[in-house]
Amino acid sequence: MPTKKLSLGQLARVEGEGTLELALRDGRVETARLRIFEPPRFFEALLRGRAFSEVPDIVARICGICPVAYQMSSVHALERALGLSVGGELRLLRRLLYCGEWIESHVLHIVMLHAPDFLGYADAVAMARDHGSEVRRGLALKRTGNEILRLLGGREIHPVNVKVGGFYRLPTRAELDALRELLEGARREAVALLRWVARFPMPDYERDYEFVALRHPSEYPMNEGRIVSSSGLSLSPEEFDAEFEERQLPHSTALYCALRRRGSYLVGPLARYNLNFDRLPPYVQSLAEEAGLRSACRNPFQSIVVRAVEVVFACEEAFHLLAAYEPPEGPSIPLSPSPGEGHACTEAPRGMLYHSYRLDRDGTIEKARIVPPTSQNQASIEEDLRLLAESLLGEPEEILCGRCEQAIRNYDPCISCSTHFLRLAIRRS
Amino acid sequence: MSAGFDLRSSKPLLLAGIGNPDRGDDGFGPAVAARFSKLSLPNVETIACRRPLDLLDRWQGRRLVILVDAALPHERPGRLFRLEPLRQKVAPAALSSTHSLGLFEVIALGRTLDLLPHRLVLYAVEALGFSPGAALSPLVAAAVGKAVRRIARECRAA
The missing domain is CATH 3.10.20 (Ubiquitin-like (UB roll))
Known part of the structure; x- marks a missing residue:
């Protein structure tokens, strides 16, 4: 031909x-x-034969931008395999850490990578000549996200403080107070970021996606929830394989994930927003509406606005989590190895991230499976x-x-x- | 002089070793930073850096910032270059990544946003390769000590 x-x-x-x-x-x-x-990169095979306790540090290496997501999905799945539930203040700190990653990852993408497309610049460096204050604001917001990761994760890239059962070290009150001060400024800057992107020229394009995201009884989803879709799907992470399948295609080394009977679907900020608008605090909802979004949005280009809504939400949420925090008894819940299988999904900045693990009697990984958002x-x-x-x-x-x-x-x-x-x-x- | 530099600033000098220690000769910067920190020179802060964009936060208001990085292979692996990117014109290689800006893009961004140190010095070693999991190649490893000595001299004289 x-x-x-x-x-x-x-x-x-x-x-x-x-x-x-x-x-x-x-x-x-x-x-x-x-x-x-x-x-x-064969991460799933690399995990086999390793101790369950090594997993959070190994999977953090999968991505330099969203290591927390990999750590969170792994610890939740492993804790389920071990019959352990981590709640209270440790759960709060995990959600706070996730807020940090959402802020850092979203702001980097919005300001440094995506905004130049909408405003007609070759890159962020060229855009900064005309939009210097907006780029400065983005850098400051990103710094806030980095600071949360540094404090709770031990460092900004590939954090080392997350463990099955909790954390290795808890932050001190003085460290959290300093973070709270930083977040006070970030809340204002996040609103200004949203108002900036809301003015971007938007291509007129819509598609009837099947949105897939987690849904929690009361929270905008991060660490847990049922897997739901805009077509009525509702299942637990344990049932992931019943509805989703991974396929190998000749032209790609990444696996494609599809809904078994319906094919392609969409995860990420747009899916989360469409399926969980009612879980956003009223203040964030009204800012989203002020930015021109309705409770339903099917224009993928508006994902930049939705990301900015999620930055506002993550700054608010982090601020309130810090206000509510009381130091727990210890940095982690004691546990002992046991055989079992566990599945978990959490919401990475780019969308739902599924992990499952099977452990043998001494807690060695027999099987690991990771389905990242981009392959979905x-x-x-x-x-x-x-x-x-x-x-x-x-x-x-x-x-x-x-x-x-x-x-x-x-x-x-x-x-x-x-x-x-x-x-x-x-x-x- | 960059207007971002505050003459009243008493911030220490900064040595930043840029690179990924798990990618062959890209580990040159972190290797130099690790060996240099053992000298415990007064008024010099030493860091290893994976994302050049993070430098914008770290180098503001400093009198002298020394960066150490690996350059693409060309003719003589292990050859050490000293550049002053704020005074010399440098043509960077095209980027293959993405979620992080390259060093020269970050310098350009710092210039636009007035977020640069007073002086910026870059030591770059000509690499042999960047294979995942590989150690420093012998000629690049041999350049670590030489770079540390030259940087220490420059810091003492600053």
Whole structure:
């Protein structure tokens, strides 16, 4: 088949390496394939034979941007396998740590990676010449998230303070007071960030996604909840395999995750927001509405606004968690190894992250499974790109290319988690 | 001089070893930082740094910041370069990552936002390779001591 291949260079500002290939035939986009060419990293196999206590530190190495998510899903799944429940102030501190990661990860993506697409700049450095105060604000907010990670995680990258059963070290009252002061300023700055992104020009595009996220009886979801979807799905993490399946496709080293009978679905901020708007505090809801969002939002480009809503929420939540905190008796709950199997999902900044583990009698990992958000979203990204590219085929190639890059960044994909970034190739036949 | 530098500042000098110790010669910066910190020079803070963007918070208001990093392989692995990026024009390599800005992008951002130290010195070693899990290559490992001696001289003279 005669084909024409156009290499449109490297797509920057997304974590990972891959190529987007658009195959065009008779004026239509036949396929959009996100090809991952980073070698798979075999973390699940690497965990086998290790002690359960080693897992949080090993899985933190999967991602430099969202290590807390990997740690949280792992400790919850392992605690379930061991028949342990961690509540009270230790649970509060875990939620606080997660808030730190949401703030850091979301603000980095909004300000440094995605905003330049909407405002027509090549990158954040060029954007900073005209929007210096907004970039400074982003850096300050990110610093707040980093500080939470440093305090509760022991360090900002690949934290080392999380353990099955709790933490290795508890923060002191003086350390938390300093953090609270920082968060007071961050709450105001987060609202200003939301009002800034709410003014961005938004492409007019909607899709009827099946949203999938956790849902908690009373909280906006982070560490726990049932898996729910916009099509009525409601299941526990133990039932994950009953509804979701991972597939291997020839063009990618990442596994694709799909709903067994329905195919692609979407996880991440947009899914969380749509399925949990009523779990946001009224103050955050009213700010979301002021930003032009309704309780339902199906425009993936508006994910940047939803991320900013979640930054406001995470700053508020962290502030209130700190106010409510009373030091627990000890940094962790004592436990002893036992055989068992445990499953857990938590909400990584990029979406739901599933872990399951099977332990033998002395707590050695017999089996580990990790399904990251980007592999769950991959089919949905490709479908977005196919539809979007088709609507833009009459446009010059640089516009098509730029909009596809922007659309990929709607997902803040962390491709290195699924198995750095992206070449775009268009094949015409 | 950067307006971001405060003449009243008494912040110590900063040595930042940039890189990932688990990626072959990318571990040069952290290796230099680790050996340099053993000298316990007064008024010098030494850190290992994985994300150049974090430097914007660390180098503001400092009189002198010395960065140590690995450069792409070219002709002579282990060759040590000394550059002053605020005074010299440097053409950075294209980035392959993403969630973090490269060093020269961070310097450009610092310049735009007026968040630079007074002086910035970069020691870069020419690498041989960046394989996952690999140790420093012999010629790059041999350059660690040389870099530490040159940086120590520069700090004492500053």
